[in-house]
Amino acid sequence: MKSAEGRLGRVFVIRLEHGDRLPDCIERFAEQEGISVGHAILVGGIGEGHVVVGPRRTDERPPEPMLLPIDGAHEVAGVGVIAPDEEGRPRLHIHAALGRSGQTTTGCLRPGVSTWVVGEVIVYEITGASVSRVRDSETGFSLLVPRTGPGPE
Numbered sequence: 001m002k003s004a005e006g007r008l009g010r011v012f013v014i015r016l017e018h019g020d021r022l023p024d025c026i027e028r029f030a031e032q033e034g035i036s037v038g039h040a041i042l043v044g045g046i047g048e049g050h051v052v053v054g055p056r057r058t059d060e061r062p063p064e065p066m067l068l069p070i071d072g073a074h075e076v077a078g079v080g081v082i083a084p085d086e087e088g089r090p091r092l093h094i095h096a097a098l099g100r101s102g103q104t105t106t107g108c109l110r111p112g113v114s115t116w117v118v119g120e121v122i123v124y125e126i127t128g129a130s131v132s133r134v135r136d137s138e139t140g141f142s143l144l145v146p147r148t149g150p151g152p153e
Contacts, residue, residue: 004146006037006129016044016119022109023080023092026121030082030090037126038082038090044120046076046098049113051105062140068105073116074098078109082123083144085133091142093133 012033016025026040049070055063078096085091097106133142 002146002148004129004131004148006126009125009127010035011125012121012123014121014123016115016121018047018115018117020115020119021049022046022113022115022119023094024112026080026082026092026094026123027090030092030123033125035082035090035123035125036084036088037129037131039124039126040078040080040082040092040094041122042076042078042080042094042096042119044076044118045116046070046074046096046113046119047072047116049109050111051096051098051107051109051113052111053105053107061138067111068107070098070105070113072100074100074105076113076119080109081144083131083133085142086135091133093142093144 050067052065053068054066056066076096076098078094080092080094082090082092094109130147134145136143
C-alpha cells in the first residue's frame, strides 16, 4: 500500500445538464478550477455510452476490457478520484452503479457516458497530496501513484 496525505480544500456542487459527457466535463471543470487532486460523487441519470464491466480474462496482461453499451435512461450513483496524468492534466477515474427496470450494471465510466436530464456531482478538492496517474506497462492502466512527503499546495 502507498499513500499521500492531503487536506480538504474547496468543495464544488455541480449540476450536469442533459447530454453532458462524463468523465470529460468533470475533467474540464477540474482543469478550469485548478483542481489537481480530488474526490467526486455522482448521482442522477445516464442516457447512453459505454462502461467497462471487467476484463475479458482475469489473468491476461494487458487485460482486454469488456465494454457494455448503455441503451436508455439509467439511474446512476458513482464515486471517483481526480488525479493528474503524466502531463499534469486532471483525470477522473470513476466507477458507478447504473440501474434500470430492476437490473443493475456496475463499471468504470472511463470510456464515457452522457447525462440523461440531470446529474449532480460534488467535487471535494484535496490540497497538499502529491499523487499522479502513471501508465503501467504490464496492465496498460494509468495507476494512481501517491508520493510520500509534502506535495504542492
